Amino acid sequence: MTAGSGYWYGEHDDAARRRAVEVLESFRLYRAADAAMRRRTRDAMAMGENDLLTLRYLLKAEREGRIVQPAELSRYLGVSTASTTAIIDRLVRSNHVRRAPHPTDRRAIVVIPTVETDHEVRRTLGAMHTRLLEAVVDMTPEQARVVIECLARLQSAVDLVEPAHEDPPEPEGGAGVAASAHP
Numbered sequence: 001m002t003a004g005s006g007y008w009y010g011e012h013d014d015a016a017r018r019r020a021v022e023v024l025e026s027f028r029l030y031r032a033a034d035a036a037m038r039r040r041t042r043d044a045m046a047m048g049e050n051d052l053l054t055l056r057y058l059l060k061a062e063r064e065g066r067i068v069q070p071a072e073l074s075r076y077l078g079v080s081t082a083s084t085t086a087i088i089d090r091l092v093r094s095n096h097v098r099r100a101p102h103p104t105d106r107r108a109i110v111v112i113p114t115v116e117t118d119h120e121v122r123r124t125l126g127a128m129h130t131r132l133l134e135a136v137v138d139m140t141p142e143q144a145r146v147v148i149e150c151l152a153r154l155q156s157a158v159d160l161v162e163p164a165h166e167d168p169p170e171p172e173g174g175a176g177v178a179a180s181a182h183p
Contacts, residue, residue, distance in 0.1 A: 020025065027154065044124055047094070050077050050087055053097060058113040059121060067103065067110045096120075 042052050057076055061068045074084040088111055091097040096117045102108035139147070 023150070028127060043123060045120065046082055047090075047096075050083075051096075053077060054091065054111075054116055055113060055121060058097060058111060059118060062118075067101065067112075069110055070106055073111065083126060111135065 004028055026068065038049075038052070042049060043051065047055075054073055054077065057073065058068055070081065070084050070088060073087070074081050077087075080088075088097065088099070093097065097111050097113050099109045100112050102110050136144070136147075
């Protein structure tokens, strides 16, 4: 166990709890390495987080034979339509995507990744994906099942985190009135 891993979970004599903390610490270290790799990828491709997420989404949709309209990208990214337009504009200028007419709705457009984008993403990330596959390809079915179940439980745990809620507005009269109204 690393020196800092007890910070969130406390120090315990229980062996099962220590193993659990070691697993969580290993996962935290993997997430940190993954985040650093994503930063390096964004830097190598000279684009921001949402630009790269957009490309990944579009390339996946293309492999699945789906077309993507800007409104779908807005929902996926969780950003405004204006922000989505700015992202698409940047990616068009850098020749990563192109706008095309919708095949059945002449009023709509679709966003399509360019062939060069597919090649660039494969060139930038291909070796890393090969290394990731090689790191796990020799796992037994039981080992793979354990890892998959563990990751699914961790995902469920973090999915339960609620977004921060803004403080309710103060009643008229300011904090002093509210404080005196409630002993």
